[in-house]
Amino acid sequence: MGRNTRQRRKPPAAKALAAAAALALGGGGLLWANLHASAHEPDQEAWGGSRTKAATARVATVSCPDVGQRLTNVPEPARQGVARELAGLDRQITEAYARLAATRDAQAKDPGFVRNAITGPLGEKRAATIDRIRITVQRAGGSFDNALEQLAPCTTRSTNRTDAGGGQQNGGQPPNGGQQGGIGGQAGNGPVAADFVDITKVAPNVQGTPRRTGNASTGTFTTRCGVNANKNHNTDNVIVAPGVTNGAHHLHDYVGNQRIDAFASNRTFLRGGTSCQNRDDLSSYYWPVVRVQDGTRDFDQNADGGGKEGNVGRILTPVQAEIKYVGSPAGKVVAMPQFLRVITGDAKTTTNGLANANAHWSCTGFENKVQLTERYPICPRGSKVVRSFAFQSCWDGRNTDSANHRTHVAFADPASGVCPNGFKAIPQLTMRLVYAVPPPVIQNGQVRNAYAVDGFPEQLHKPATDHDDFISVTRNGLAGKIADCLNRGRNCA
Structure with missing residues (x-):
C-alpha cells in the first residue's frame, strides 16, 4: 500500500509556496485555471489591510x-x-x-x-x-x-x-463566545483577515478549456434539485464514516436524495425520494454549509458538529444551486455506475496541504476571470459569492468506491482532457452555488462579519478546505440517458 498516485496534478512550486489547480464554471463550459497563491492571492497589505504582530x-x-x-x-x-x-x-x-x-x-x-x-x-x-x-x-x-x-x-x-477577531463588536469584545486574542472567528478557530481578499484587486487567472477533438462529447445535462430550502441537514458522512453519527464534524446541505445519513444503505437510497424535478434522479448532492459569523447563533449552536465544534454563525441557504453534467473534450463518455461515490476536494488541506484541494471561490461577474482556492473573495456591491466544483471525470471501470475514496476516480489531464490509462471518461458533475453574503470588512488587521465554510475545527475554516460529495443513484435508465445526451451534443434537462 502506498500513497494515492491518482491525485490531481499540481503546477511547479515557486518560492516554496504550494500551488493549486482550479476549475471554474462559466462561459458555457469548463474553464481551467492555474491558481498560485503568491501570484493571485495577495496578502492583505497589498490592498490596504494591516497586520498586528504578536x-x-x-x-x-x-x-x-x-x-x-x-x-x-x-x-x-x-x-x-x-x-x-x-x-x-x-x-x-x-x-x-x-x-x-x-x-x-x-x-x-x-x-x-x-x-x-x-x-x-x-x-x-x-x-x-x-x-x-x-x-x-x-x-x-x-x-x-x-x-x-x-x-x-x-x-x-x-x-x-493576531489578525483575527472575526465578528468582534462593542468595543472589541467578542460576541457570543468569540475568543479575543485568539486565532480569529466567532468561535476562536478562524477565519482570519488573511483568509479574505478583495476580488477586484486580484489579477485574472482563469485559462481556456482543453481543445475539443472531433469525437468530443459536447452536450450538457442539467438536473434541478433546489437549494435545500427545506433545511435537510446533518453532520454525518455516509461515504467516509458509514454507521458513525457526526462523522463529518460539520453540517451539510443535502439536495437530491432525502434519506441520507450515516446509516443509509444502497437500499435506503432507492427508497429515499428526491428534491429533484426529475424523479428518476435519486442521487445525493451534499456540501458543507456556509455561515456568516456576525455574532448570531443558529439552531445547532450547542450541538455536535455545530457550535460545540467551532462551526458557528448564521447558516446561509444558497440563492441558486446549479447542477450540471458535462462531457469530455477528448471523446465519448460511458454512463456512471449505480451507487458511484465521489468526493472532490479535501476537508483537511490545512494539515494535508493542497494536493487534493479542489475549492473554487469567486463572485458573480468575475467567474470567467478569477477563481480562488486559498482565499475567500470579498465581492463588490451587487455581486454575490460563488462556490463551484468540477468533480473527477474518469472512472476505473470497476469500483464504485475505494478504501481512501479517491483511487477509483481521477481527474482528466488538464491540457488534453484525456483520462489516465485504465480509466474511462464518465459525465463530469459540476456544481455552482451562489450566496448572498454580507461583505466582510477588514479593519486594523481584523475581519468583521466574516463568512466561512463549515469544517473540522482544527482546520481553522480555511477556504481551501471546501469540498463536495456525491452518490450516483438513478432509475429507469437515467444514467444512460445522461451519457447519451452528452455524447449526442444535446443540451438536456
Whole structure:
C-alpha cells in the first residue's frame, strides 16, 4: 500500500509556496485555471489591510497525518470496521483541538504543556487506533503497510499574527463566545483577515478549456434539485464514516436524495425520494454549509458538529444551486455506475496541504476571470459569492468506491482532457452555488462579519478546505440517458 498516485496534478512550486489547480464554471463550459497563491492571492497589505504582530508565536492548531489517505488497499470485508476506526481518529483530533483551545493560560505558563497534555496523549491514542486498523485489515486477509504506524504522532502549528477577531463588536469584545486574542472567528478557530481578499484587486487567472477533438462529447445535462430550502441537514458522512453519527464534524446541505445519513444503505437510497424535478434522479448532492459569523447563533449552536465544534454563525441557504453534467473534450463518455461515490476536494488541506484541494471561490461577474482556492473573495456591491466544483471525470471501470475514496476516480489531464490509462471518461458533475453574503470588512488587521465554510475545527475554516460529495443513484435508465445526451451534443434537462 502506498500513497494515492491518482491525485490531481499540481503546477511547479515557486518560492516554496504550494500551488493549486482550479476549475471554474462559466462561459458555457469548463474553464481551467492555474491558481498560485503568491501570484493571485495577495496578502492583505497589498490592498490596504494591516497586520498586528504578536510578541511570541501562539499554538494555533493540531496537525496530524491523514491515515485515511494512505489506506488504498483495504479488503471489502474490513472496510466498515476500518471506516469506524478512521472516524475515531477524527474524533480524537477534534477532542485534542478542544483541549488546545481551552488551555491557553496553561500553555503560556508551561512550554511543555501542549506536548505533555495534548499531543503526547493524542499520539498514544492514535497508535492504538492504527494498530486496530492493522488487525482489522489482516483478519480480512489483507496486507498492512507498517509504515502507517509512523503516522501516529501529531504536531502543532503556530501563528505569530493576531489578525483575527472575526465578528468582534462593542468595543472589541467578542460576541457570543468569540475568543479575543485568539486565532480569529466567532468561535476562536478562524477565519482570519488573511483568509479574505478583495476580488477586484486580484489579477485574472482563469485559462481556456482543453481543445475539443472531433469525437468530443459536447452536450450538457442539467438536473434541478433546489437549494435545500427545506433545511435537510446533518453532520454525518455516509461515504467516509458509514454507521458513525457526526462523522463529518460539520453540517451539510443535502439536495437530491432525502434519506441520507450515516446509516443509509444502497437500499435506503432507492427508497429515499428526491428534491429533484426529475424523479428518476435519486442521487445525493451534499456540501458543507456556509455561515456568516456576525455574532448570531443558529439552531445547532450547542450541538455536535455545530457550535460545540467551532462551526458557528448564521447558516446561509444558497440563492441558486446549479447542477450540471458535462462531457469530455477528448471523446465519448460511458454512463456512471449505480451507487458511484465521489468526493472532490479535501476537508483537511490545512494539515494535508493542497494536493487534493479542489475549492473554487469567486463572485458573480468575475467567474470567467478569477477563481480562488486559498482565499475567500470579498465581492463588490451587487455581486454575490460563488462556490463551484468540477468533480473527477474518469472512472476505473470497476469500483464504485475505494478504501481512501479517491483511487477509483481521477481527474482528466488538464491540457488534453484525456483520462489516465485504465480509466474511462464518465459525465463530469459540476456544481455552482451562489450566496448572498454580507461583505466582510477588514479593519486594523481584523475581519468583521466574516463568512466561512463549515469544517473540522482544527482546520481553522480555511477556504481551501471546501469540498463536495456525491452518490450516483438513478432509475429507469437515467444514467444512460445522461451519457447519451452528452455524447449526442444535446443540451438536456
